[in-house]
Amino acid sequence: MKELLTLQVGDFANFVGSHFWNFQDEVLGLAEDPNGDDVFWNSGLEMDTLYRIGETRHGVETYTPRLLALDLRGSLGAVRSCGSLYNKAPHGDSSSVTSWTGPISTFREEPITKNKFLQSLDEEHECLSDQSAKFFSVNQGSGQDHTYKQADQEIVQDLEDGVQFWTDYLKAHTHPSSLFEIQGAWNGVTPFQDFGCGRGWLSETTQAEEFQNRFRFFVEECDHLQGIQVIVDDSGGFSGVASDLLEGLMDDFGKSPFMLFTVRPPRIDVQSSSMKNSIVETLHDAVSFSKLSSLVDLVVPLQVPNFGRSELSRHLxxxxxxxxxxxxxxxAAISNITLPFRMRNFGPSESYTLNIGSCDMGGMLRSLTWSSARKVAELATALPAPAVPGANESLDLTKLISLSPFGQSSVDESLSVEAIVFQGARLLGSKGRASIVDVVNSAYGSNRNRSKGVNFAHLAVSLCPLAIPLPFPKIFRSSVGHYGDILADGSIQKQVRSDVSSVPVVGRLKTSQVAIPYIKEKITDLQRFGISKASAGSSLLQQWGFPSEEACDLKESLLEMVAGFGGNMDTSTSDSD
Known part of the structure; x- marks a missing residue:
């Protein structure tokens, strides 16, 4: 087994992470259900890749994510940072402080009330500790089943109406070292809108050492660490925090592969900002991308400007x-594309019955990047995935929906490399689950997939679909069936349904020249607003810790990326601006 450590930095990154861990937790639960679908209890997935086995002080065995999640103080809602599995002593009150003899003022905030979902988790935890209650819950009558379904609907609706924190819907129990609140920075209070706001926040205190100790705790208990998957909210100050953290980890853990997903929530405010704010935002985007990408082996930017106008809205x-x-x-896209990292290795006779394409993170990254400079990838997906056609037809993989902000452009596909991951594929016409052979023949037999000369770096196929947990938003239209079959055109079927139990997903991770315009835009912005002598943001870069030489280094790293993809950049005017 080769373990993975997951690092989540920032509010929206943790929103993404909560869903990611709910998907994994759902598979674990279904694998223990003797009456459930055998595709889950015989899934061919090695969940110990993501989870660690431990025990409490009382000898109770625990199974928690190998996770470090960072956010501001006050971002955990009704959940304690130490989790609920370990009884950790609370912090002492002011009466225990003997070094201060002056007056003391106490400010106390009422604890946040747990929502219906978190209350149900507490009740379930209490019931599972009582064998008689557990036996009763398994042997319900039909009337009780209806009651519980109604309760589930109320829980989902409560989440739809009132999710405020990413912990409001997190199913997985966490280790006491997993949740890290940045001291002195408060959610909704502390300014944290750009790279400079976050840079230096941890390194200037003892918190950086505490973080590294927690990171080392998870790493040292691994037998064969295959890599670190990082999710960062790079829309504001957390990109600066992540930059400091990753720089601090390079000395001790730089030999391990680092795969970074940068995520951003859609921007709802369309009002024009001031020129100053516009420059700050532009420089933030350029600095964040160039700095973070220089610290990892592969960066996958995820940003859909408008979900409502994208092809995703057809069925979502x-x-x-x-x-x-x-x-x-x-x-869902991240869970799908990282699936090969947690697949079990099987012999030739077994692989075509459960899954094929198991690989570790390092192997996939090496095949995608070719060189250290070619480190930006596009992630595209289909959720739910289209059905696999008959034996004489092939599935068109060129119409997957990109989640990366690269736009469309004509590129030399002979320089493109892609990894494709199928999970839980369905047969066309709601004929049930497609076999591994069906999917492989459909993927490799497609002339449309090969017409532009794209190189296949990797193909992974798993029979296990994406299991939809209870605290999942009601985003599937009525055009999506109970098992994720596409029943009708979603543009017509506007109603949503909440009884989707699983969906097939296909994802594509691709390195190609489509990323070049995006990188060039960052170079131009950095030069125009931060490096040139007359730029309005040069002093701002210095405040962020980038004097002129280091700012030029950022630009050079971006130029190397362009060259890594076979492109060129005209820099003849850079010194004369």
Whole structure:
């Protein structure tokens, strides 16, 4: 087994992470259900890749994500940072402080009330500790089943109406070292809108050492760490925090592969900002991308400007203003594309019955990047995935929907490399589950997929679909069936349904020249607003910790990326501006 460590930095990144862990938790639960679908209890997935086995002080065994999640103080809602599995002593009150003899003022805030979902988790935890209650819950009558279904609907609706924190719908129990609140920075109070706001926040205190100790705790208990998957909310100050953290980890853990997903919530405010704010935002985007990408082996930017106008809206009904909704799509795509990292290795006779394409993170990254400079990838998905056609037809993989902000452009596909991951594929016409052979023949036999000369770096196929947990938003239109079959045109069927139990997903991770215009835009912005002598943002870069030489280094790293993809950049005017 090769373990993975997951690092989540920032509010929206943790919204994405909560959905990601709910998907994994749902598979674990279904694998233990003797009456459930055998595709889950015989899934061919090695969940110990993501989870660690431990025990409490009382000897009770625990199974928690190998996770470090960072956010501001006050961002955990009704959940304690130490989690609920371990009884950790609370912090002492002011009466225990003997070094201060002056007056003391106490400010106390009422604890946040748990929502219906979190209350149900507490009740379930209490019931499972009582064998008689557990036996009763398994042997319900039909009337009780109806009651519980009604309760589930109320829980889902409560989440739809009132999710405020990413912990409001997190199913997984966490280790006491997993949730890290940045001291002195408060959610909704502390300014945290750009790269400079976050840079230096941890490194200037003892918190950086505490974080590294927690990181080392998870790493040192691994037998064979295959890599670190990182999700960062790079829309504001957390990109600066992530930059400091990743720089601090390079000395001790730089030999391990780092795969970074940068995520951003859709921007709802369309009002024009001031020139100053516009420059700050533009420089933030350029600095954040160039700095973070220089610290990892592969960066996958995820940003859909408008879900309602994208092809995703055909079968998904997504509220643009809801972090709960938008983060669910990103989490599904990340869970899908990282599936090969947690697949079990099987012999030749077994592989075509459960899954094929198991690989570790390092192997996939090496095949996608070719060189250290070619480190930006596009992630595209289909949620739910289209059905696999008959034996004599092939599935068109060129119409997957991109989640990356690269736009469309004609590129030399002979320089493109892609990895494709199918899970839970269905047969056309709602004929049930497609076999591994059906999917492989459909993918490799497609002339449309090969017409532009795209190189296949990897193909992974798993029979296990994406299991939809209870605290998942109601985003599937009525055109999606109970098992994710596409029943009708979603543009006509506007109603949503809440009884979707699983969906097939296909994802494509691709490195190609389509990323070049995006990188060039960052170079131009950095030069125009931060590096040139007359730029309005040069002093701002210095405040962020980038004097002129280091700012030029950022630009050079971006130029190397362009060259890594076979492009060129005219810099003849850069010194004369």
């Amino acid at each position: 009904c997504i509220k643009e203003s809801s972090f709960f909704h938008t983060s669910a799509v990103y989490a």
